[in-house]
Amino acid sequence: MRAVGMLAVQAGLAAGLSWFVADTVLHISQPVFAPISAVVALAASVGQRLRRTVELIVGVSVGVFIGDLLIYFLGTGAWQLGLIVVLAIVVAVVVGGGPALMVQSAATAVLIGTLSPVVENLEFPRFLAALIGGGVSMAVTAVLLPLNPLRVINRAGSPALDLLADQLEVTAGALRRRDAAAAQAALDRLRDNKEEVAAFNEAAQAAREASTLSPVRWESRQGPVGRYARAVEPVDRAMRNSGTLIRRTVTLIEDEEPIPEALPVAVLLLAEATRVLRREFATADEPDEARERALRAVSEAGRAYRAGVGFSGAVVVAQVRTTTSDLLVATGVEQEDANRLVRDSFGPMTRP
Template identity: 70%
Template sequence: MAVARDRRPSFLRRAGLGDGGTDIDSARIAAAVNELRHRGKATLHDRLHRVRMALGLAVQAGLAAALAWVVSHEFLHNPQPVFAPISAVGTLAASVGQRLRRTVELIVGVAVGVFVGDVLIYFLGTGGWQLGLVVTAAIVLTIFFGASVAIVIQAAATAVLIVTLSPSTHNLELPRFVDAFVGGGIALLVTAILLPLNPLRVINRAARPALDLLADQLEVTATALRDRDRDSAQRALERLRENKEELATFTEAIEGAKETSTLSPARWHRRSELTHYAEAADPIDRAMRNTGTLIRRSVTMIEDEEPIPEPMPDALAHLAESVRLLRHEFAAGQEPEQARERSLRAVSEAGRAYAQGVGFSGSVVIAQVRTTASDLMVASGIEQEEANRLVRQAFGEPEPASGAAERHGTSRPPTAPPVG
């Protein structure tokens, strides 16, 4: 006779837990272990994604640092070419999209630091208190003239080098200027000519976390409405509120792609393809914020036990799929027609739900479905006025006599309360 295999985790078997219901906590313990295992996998996936995002930058920085050292040491005969590779890496470490500006900031910061350091050393000499005074003066001077944080830091760092190294290293000022030019220039050369990243690939990788976050929380909220699961909807709301990092990464990637396509002749042909993403950033941001209102009202709707017509969760699920299709079609370089169709289907389901009857919060959810769908339509490349017209048509609402476009895509059912 075959003996049934004990499939409990080893630590549960040793503890005598989970054996046919003898311990009422065993199921919860097993669930917690599974959750920890899933979280570990998710964390590893996130870390690998960050590595893939930064791999191109890491290779660029390594190449730029090596070239800067070689140029400064071999061609300019600088015996200690420290600042050239530092300038190259500092330029590349700046937010993508701001590297040209960062090179100028490096040079301006060096100029201020050298000027302040030389003047004060001439009158006061060198020493500990002189160092503190030089750094303070460099920072105050740059802030007074409205310089950026990068210039302030660079001026202070240069002043430190001037005060500490001038007694032992003569004629430090000119090599410092030259190294700033060499490092920044080589960093731009690497990013524009030698190793330009594919701007579309960079944006696609950066857009994935933001759009996946939006789609996932819409999907979770749709399920929460079907099950009247208030806690699940609340967790979706809290997760969506933590979207600053994803949106910042997405926006930064767009700026970096613009810079690459402007500086790199090899990427000039990508300019037209970047238009979709560049114009999509603002409406995607609006969709995030409007979805936050949608989920918050969904939580209230469940708490107040308002009616939840069957098409309402379907509308949210269609919105989630529209976001996923938008990301996929952008990545493939396709016209996002499927994403548009799915957004309008979400509006159609919202119209059916409204016709079946909703409460106060439910009417706000309906309005936000329309608003978010309009945002996604605009992100897909449709003009705002046309997106609003298509949303009204899909909802089943008569065209307004004035034909006026709804502001920022905020369309409401005839008797719905204001969004908020």
């Protein structure tokens, strides 16, 4: 309820305002399509509302055009209505529309095809109502009740970062105990990350939209919200590279390779860096501590490498370096600088 409470209030306000504008201000007769359009635009996932509003207006225009054109040449009836809907959807696809545009085109075509014979001058009020509804929905989300973009992205980004930190932590414990089954369970859970990554990506789009449309949020576009939103791709890479790390951990344990004391410490520090990164993102702090923990993980991985590791152990060490580089990029460090910091923290490559 907390997650959708703001959406409910936004939708109610947009519906009431759009009816007021269409009915009281512009005196459109029975402007039911205005509040419907407002709610449809707001029902789109946050981050897609601007696109949905444009599709709504374009879809109505396409439906009106196709409906009027065919009714003029073919008249009205059941087969004419079916043909109008088919052509409205085809035209919507041709102009590059998504499902929302197709639905709006078809629905408007149905209204034109069925109501035009009994309701005069339906076309322009329908288009105007869609324009009012879409415009009011944007005004509500941008000015009257704007979302907090940092809260939006943090709500969806935290599960992805927690998932990565949790499984790296489990892997560190599995290395200490030589527990291949625990490491395999961590790998299976990390691989099942589509829901968390998708939610993180969608929230990043929502945060960008909220900070772009709302004047009160403009300052956050290049600040904490922008940094958090740009972290989606490197965090996704960190998950994939951590998956390789954990997979080689399973093989390392099963092959009874040596496990230097510093190796599980390195993986644990990587988990801690991820957890600290989530906290610093949520509080809009500069992620200095997360960077420091990540580079300490690389330093410990260097110690483990020089102490002596087997084939799979060397891969685990390499993936600690790679994942650390991903996390540094997620904090806002340029890729080239991240690679240099990792090399410096790792230390000499030669073994005693």
